[in-house]
Amino acid sequence: GAGVSQTPSNKVTEKGKYVELRCDPISGHTALYWYRQSLGQGPEFLIYFQGTGAADDSGLPNDRFFAVRPEGSVSTLKIQRTERGDSAVYLCASSPVGGLYNEQFFGPGTRLTVL
Amino acid sequence: AQRVTQPEKLLSVFKGAPVELKCNYSYSGSPELFWYVQYSRQRLQLLLRHISRESIKGFTADLNKGETSFHLKKPFAQEEDSAMYYCASTGTASKLTFGTGTRLQVTL
Numbered sequence: 326g327a328g329v330s331q332t333p334s335n336k337v338t339e340k341g342k343y344v345e346l347r348c349d350p351i352s353g354h355t356a357l358y359w360y361r362q363s364l365g366q367g368p369e370f371l372i373y374f375q376g377t378g379a380a381d382d383s384g385l386p387n388d389r390f391f392a393v394r395p396e397g398s399v400s401t402l403k404i405q406r407t408e409r410g411d412s413a414v415y416l417c418a419s420s421p422v423g424g425l426y427n428e429q430f431f432g433p434g435t436r437l438t439v440l
Numbered sequence: 441a442q443r444v445t446q447p448e449k450l451l452s453v454f455k456g457a458p459v460e461l462k463c464n465y466s467y468s469g470s471p472e473l474f475w476y477v478q479y480s481r482q483r484l485q486l487l488l489r490h491i492s493r494e495s496i497k498g499f500t501a502d503l504n505k506g507e508t509s510f511h512l513k514k515p516f517a518q519e520e521d522s523a524m525y526y527c528a529s530t531g532t533a534s535k536l537t538f539g540t541g542t543r544l545q546v547t548l
Contacts, residue, residue, distance in 0.1 A: 328483070329483075356534065358535065358536075360536075360538075365449075365540070366540055366541075367444075367446075367526050367528075367538030367539050367540050367541050368484070368526070368536070368538045369538070370535040370536065370537065373533075373534060373535050381533055381534075381535060384535070416484065420534075423534045424534050425471075425472045425530040425531075425532075425533075425534055426472050426489070426491050426530075427534070428486045428489070429486070429536060430485075431483050431484040431485065432483065433483045434483070
């Protein structure tokens, strides 16, 4: 079956611009996660959705970052007034349910470059 | 805060040699531990997790609570094992905390 998909695969933008990154989870998965991976680092947690609600947004670095999942499926990560430090690969993952023990299925990522 | 440490950025071994990728965690409770792998030009995927007590592709990992370690081992490395390996943990929440990763390079 289809895995997690993310669009676009690459996004180049200028400092100060607004960007949206999209994630399509595996059908039926209620849990959805966003991570950010900077060069040479492991993925770093941003936000976790259970259904439509953000169950944990403790990883969002500041109020320029926001994510939604209005119908409990597709999610959009929104970044306002982008900064060069936002350049990274943004990963989305989904899981059948949330929880400590469940496998998370990752998408291919969106590489964001802020010039 | 939770922390996962992978001390080696790169581990280079010969084909057929044993492999041990080190992982240490810091969490006062009982975390669940995972190893994720990323092969060249592929997405990050689960290799194995502690709760399943399984061996995948010849890899095993034992949780040592005394040493707070979850090292990944394989007795005989294969070329196809060359990849980036990430150790990760969950604590009281379902978010994953990742280490910085170790690149395993298996050479002939």
